Amino acid sequence: MFQRKICGITSVQDAQAMIAAGADALGLNFYPQSKRFLSAEIAPDVRQAIPSEVAAVGLFVNADVVDVAAVAKKLSLDWVQLHGDEPPEYLARLRQLGAPPILKAFRCGPDWKVEIAQFLSRCGDLGCRPAAILIDGFQASAYGGTGKTADWNALVDWPQWLNCECLVLAGGLTPDNVSAAIAQVRPTAVDTASGVESEPGRKDLQLAASYCANVKIAMGE
Known part of the structure; x- marks a missing residue:
């Protein structure tokens, strides 16, 4: 399992810089409405720039399940991140289609803990539990990448109520606050996009290096 994921890679140069x-782990965003959308023309070159020791994670939002499986296979993705409103049956179908491990994202919106519990219960019934859960900040008009922080206080005891072994914490993480977030939540991994950018879709090497160094220290490496 990765620890330091940076999402929204839009070029080979940014992929190399973030590595x-x-x-x-690097996130490749295939959601067309995102400012960090990675086109099908550029995606193969970006994927080729990611070495085997770095996880390539494809992010999708309410995409056709067959298309997701096809992209995952074509690009040899290590993970599929579902960041939309995909139901448990969608995960079951992805598994049938031979997709890689699934990272299911949830936002800290109204009744989010209940939503997660019901979702994972249904996944258990279908035999398609995600390999990891990602918790993001909430903004009603967006599916992520907003810079909004998640509810750290509500996640302090996540091992007791989140019926999943791996938690990826996202939402507004920066070099300045990631150490505090890790100290409070103790997640399995952390994920950022806007927190290490000079502008949406453009990564900043200095910010990213500081971020990753702080994560390593906070994680006890």
């Missing part, structure tokens, strides 16, 4: 900065 040099210390990221051990």
Whole structure:
């Protein structure tokens, strides 16, 4: 399992820079409405720039399940991140189609803990539990990448109520606050996009290096 994921890679240059900065997972965003959308024309070159020791994570939002499986296979993705409103049956179908491990994202919106519990219960019934859960900040008009922080206080006891072994904490994480977030939540991994950017879709090497260094220290490496 990775620890330091940086999402929203839009170029080969940014992929190489984020790897040099210390990221051990890179997110490739295939949601067309995102400012960090990675086109099908550029995606193969970006994927080729990611070495085997760094996880390549494809992010999708309410995409056609067959298309997701096809992209995952074509690009040899290590993870599929579902960041939309995909139901448990969607995960079951992805598994049938031979997709890689699934990272299911949830936002800290109204009744989010109940939503997660019901979702995972249904996944258990279908035999399609996600390999990891990602918790993001909430903004009603967006599916992520907003810079809004998640509810750290509500996640302090996540091992007791989140019926999943791996928690990825996202939402507004920066070099300045990631150490405090890890100290409070103790997640399995952390994920950022806007927190290490000079502008949406453009990564900043110095910010990313500082971020990854702080994560390593906070995680006890």
